[in-house]
């Protein structure tokens with residue numbers, strides 16, 4: 001698969017950028033007049049070009065954490081710095097694929113992907129890049145359809161292409177493969193790795209699939225739900241370095257222990273881990 | 279082909295009731311069941327039309343009324359769009375303006391007439407203004423409500439991809455609200471015709487409203503009926519034109 005997006009980006013692709021979270025906390029007011037602390041004291045330094053997987057139980061604040069980095073929300077405490085400069089609204093250096101596809105229903109898939117192009121992209125260059133991205137996510141044949149005419153998985157891939165269209169330095173993916181069938185899911189994981197290999201980008205990816213996290217990430221960050229924590233606990237329960245270089249063997253035996261460890265961290269009993277293939 | 283037959287069928291069915299009404303009208307007048315001074319026969323109304331037409335009066339009435347409706351509609355709709363956008367997008371303007379506008383909307387059309395005549399005299403301005411008031415409210419109401427209820431997730435997606443302010447309005451909020459906006463414009467046009475008659479009934483020397491009023495004073499029931507039929511036809515015609523534009527604009531929603 002040709003993933004050299006650089007050929008048509010005219011050098012517009014940003015280099016991978018580092019992300020530094022320090023002391024990030026987010027507290028929401030609750031309807032009763034109280035407050036609900038969702039994130040506490042998140043410290044995380046992401047190297048430029050690194051792939052980070054964020055895992056944690058539902059409702060622990062994974063999407064909220066991505067929203068702090070994309071500057072769609074502002075932390076109550078702490079700071080988010082990309083490449084040494086604090087993030088701000090409409091930050092061009094980051095691009096996000098939301099947990100829901102959030103496509104514009106009146107636009108074709110092509111026009112939806114084009115929505116992600118940076119402002120001022122020359123028309124022809126933009127069109128070529130959009131076509132290339134649709135090809136990349138396997139939607140070239142559906143380019144003229146509208147979101148309501150395509151499956152949830154296709155919509156999600158369009159949303160991924162839209163984020164890639166921005167050629168960001170930091171790619172924020174919120175369960176990007178959640179709505180895909182098992183096979184497409186594996187294909188898209190490889191696609192992401194190809195994109196990443198062709199044009200290094202810093203990736204923060206939320207997933208609830210431990211296998212996916214171990215297959216894709218350099219490090220896996222396990223978040224905890226603050227509702228079942230002690231006051232000393234911070235949001236990050238642990239950070240796991242994944243050994244070995246990508247592409248990894250999906251059934252790598254060395255990862256067995258890590259897998260069990262992460263599943264346990266997610267509250268899944270380790271002995272329920274699927275048996276290893278012979 | 280099947281679509282074509284469907285259209286023919288729809289038009290035929292839609293014409294059924296008017297044709298039946300015309301037949302009944304003809305029957306009751308021809309049989310003498312209703313005297314002509316109360317309900318003239320269809321052909322008498324037709325003669326009134328051709329008579330006014332050859333004297334050049336009907337064309338003037340039609341032209342001036344249509345012009346007033348269109349100018350008033352465009353002005354009212356434009357202001358309605360702007361104010362509706364402000365109220366729909368900003369909490370502050372909503373809190374400032376919505377209660378007052380809600381109260382003004384409750385004022386019946388005819389109540390404005392004395393004031394408008396006093397302020398703007400009897401000329402075109404007062405009439406067009408009254409029609410604009412009539413066209414303003416449907417647009418204002420639908421646009422502000424539609425913009426207030428735009429899916430916040432889509433708005434956030436717009437912001438995430440660098441759209442804000444006018445560009446966010448143009449690329450996300452207005453397109454989301456477009457079906458409602460068009461529906462509001464359609465209502466506004468209908469309302470403009472209603473307010474036209476109110477404007478022309480009071481003080482005018484031309485237009486369909488004047489024709490109605492003048493005919494009433496001269497006991498020309500045939501012309502009254504003619505004016506009513508023409509108002510119905512023009513209202514339906516302009517509505518159909520907007521409907522056509524609506525279909526072209528919204529086909530992919």
Ligand SMILES: Nc1ncnc2c1ncn2[C@@H]1O[C@H](COP(=O)(O)OP(=O)(O)OP(=O)(O)O)[C@@H](O)[C@H]1O
Nearest residue numbers: 028029038056057058059060061062063064065099
């Ligand atoms: N704008 C908000 N106002 C109030 N509470 C919020 C807001 N956004 C998020 N929350 C709360 O924060 C908590 C974490 O939400 P978040 O969407 O980040 O979870 P998540 O880890 O992404 O969960 P999932 O895996 O189910 O997607 C939830 O309890 C949610 O109710």
Ligand SMILES: [Mg+2]
Nearest residue numbers: 062063099174
């Ligand atoms: Mg989430």
